[in-house]
Every structure is written in structure tokens, then in C-alpha cells.
Amino acid sequence: MHVEACSERWDFGEARHEPAEHLGRRCMRLSTHEGAPLVTVRDLTLEDGTFEVELAVPPRRSFPGVAWRILDEESFESFFVRPHQNGNPDAIQYTPVFNGMSSWQLYHGEGFWNAVELPVGAWFTIRVAFAGAAAEVSIDGGPVLGCALRRSPAAGRIGVQVGAEELWVAGLEYAETRPRVSAPAPVEPTPGAVRTWLVSDPFPASALDPVRLDLGGRTWARFEAEPDGLLDLARANPRRGDRDTVFARAVIRSEHAGVRALELGFSDRALVYLGGRALFRGDDAYRSRDYRFLGSIGWYDTLYVPLEAGDNELVVAVSEDFGGWGVQARFPEASGLAF
Secondary structure (H helix, E strand, O other): OEEEOOOOOEEOOOOEEEEEEEOOEEEEEEEOOOOOOEEEEOOOOEOOEEEEEEEEOOOOOOOOEEEEEEEEOOEEEEEEEOHHHOOOOEOEEEEEEEOOEEOOOOOOOEOOEEOOOOOOOOOEEEEEEEEOOEEEEEEOOOOOEEEEOOOOOOOEEEEEEOOOOOEEEEEEEEEOOOOOOOOOOOOOOOOOEOOEEEEEOOEOHHHOOOOEOOOOOOOEEEEEOOOOOOEEHHHOOOOEOOEOEEEEEEEEEEOOOEEEEEEEEEEOEEEEEEOOEEEEEEEOOOOOOOOOOOOOOOOOEEEEEEEOOEEEEEEEEEEOOOOOOEEEEEOOOOOOEEO
């Protein structure tokens, strides 16, 4: 089925829009000066299906793309392009959106990025086929990015994610039949990773005591990290106003007292406590080190933690600006430990 560029079937939401002529085509000009609003097909929901959007992007820094299984403005799957990174490893990216947070700092590398030459200054097509826990995305029929989707399957809208001061859309085609999509490779478990966490309600980072841990008045919910150890904290809470920090707690049971290496990843900032005492503070926020620093999460920091025999409470206060709210922790030598 075809949806014309100027069809009344479009729900433009917060995006600015107007009919236009661009590169010889009748189209819709979309724009935004803040965020990445969604433009959706208003009378259609798909759990599985295929759609493709014909669009043109400007040759400057922007993040336009498409979205599917859109439950609301804060819950969907997304794929976007970076014209300013043309040909680089992160020229395109898939990322899930939980509670309004596009977590591109958490979901990166193989299966999320690909080095693609985008046809900037020309019309091109983004095609998405999605079924169950997998999706395949291609540009102009070129190499496919196979995605292991991180959100649970659910029927939702499809559409365009503007993400640019200027974007042109010539139309959208969709099919409601379930496509044949290659099953994604399973996420390999990370040995020694902490997988069970208690996550608090969010609060302002200014309320943190950098020396003394105070958990009073917090409410808690249990969450399981992904097999590779990543805990996407946006699954638990939205970031609202100055409520940009949560505690993530885990109990480490050790057979013997001793010092163990603990590898840690976080986004954006972390303050680590063991047994109520502060041990470490780190800042991996976007551009916090230099103008090219992305702040992507990874196993980049190692702490040497003094474990006592029995139960040890590990608490990580994680604060977020934008781009992904997450934490991961693993013991590379986990013999004699349980968590």
C-alpha cells in the first residue's frame, strides 16, 4: 500500500510540515528545531511487516530516520542515518527507545552500526522488514543491517523520525504480511557479569552524598540485565527535569575475603559504593573529554574492590544527560562469587 507525501493519512505530531518540490519530486518538507519528532501513518498498526520510505537528507549534521512499533512518542524501535558521518562505522544506527530515551550510547557496534555511503543530495529509500525479535534494514537495496530488536514485539504505528532541521519525504510503501527475516544471532552471555539488579526511583544528582551512601526514602524494582551484562536503565524510569540519577544495587556473595577486579561500564556518570563507602567516580558524558568523545558504554574502567566473606552490597549511582542511561558490571575472575 502507498501513502502519498501529502496524504491526509499522515499524523505530523510536533513536526513542522509543508508541501514542497525537491530534486524534481513533489514531496513533503519536514523540519524541527528540537528533538526528533515522529511523523506516523495514523490509521495503521503493525506488529510484523515491511515498509519503505523515500527521502532526501541535507549534507549537514542531522539524525533523520524511520521508526516502527510506535506505541507512543516515547516507546518504539528506530533506525536513523548520520549524513555528516557518511562512510564511517556509525553512518547508520539502530536503537530502541524506552521512556523517551534513544540509547545510542548503549547499543553500538556490530548489529547496530554500519559503514554506509549515503546518497546525500539525492533521493534514496530506507526499507525495514521486521518480524518477532528481528529486523533487516537496507538503503537503496544495498547491504542489510540485521538487528536483534531489544524491545518486546508489539503492534504499533510506522513512520518517519525527523531528527533534522530539514528533511524531504516523497512517500511511504508498506505491506502488512509477515516478512521472512533472518533470525538474529543470540546475544552471547558475558562470563562474570552481574545480571540481577534493584533499581531505585529517579532523583536529582545534587542529592548524592559523594562520601556517605544514603538509600533512605527510595523505592525499588527488580530488573534483569541482558545476557551481555548491559542494564538499560531507561527501561525502568524516564528522565524528567532534574531527576537524572538512580541507584542500581546488587549483592555480591563471596566465599572468602579478598580484593577482586570489577570491570565497569556506565553512561553518563557513575559513583560506586561498596558496603556503603564510596570507592570510585567516573564521567563518560558526551564530549566530556574532547569534542569527538561519544560516551559509548563499554568495559573501560576497572575497580579493585575489597570483598568481605559473605554478602557485599554494591551500589552504583548512575546519572544521565542524554544518549543512553545504563550500567554494566562484571568480575573477570568470578570463582567463589555468587550474584
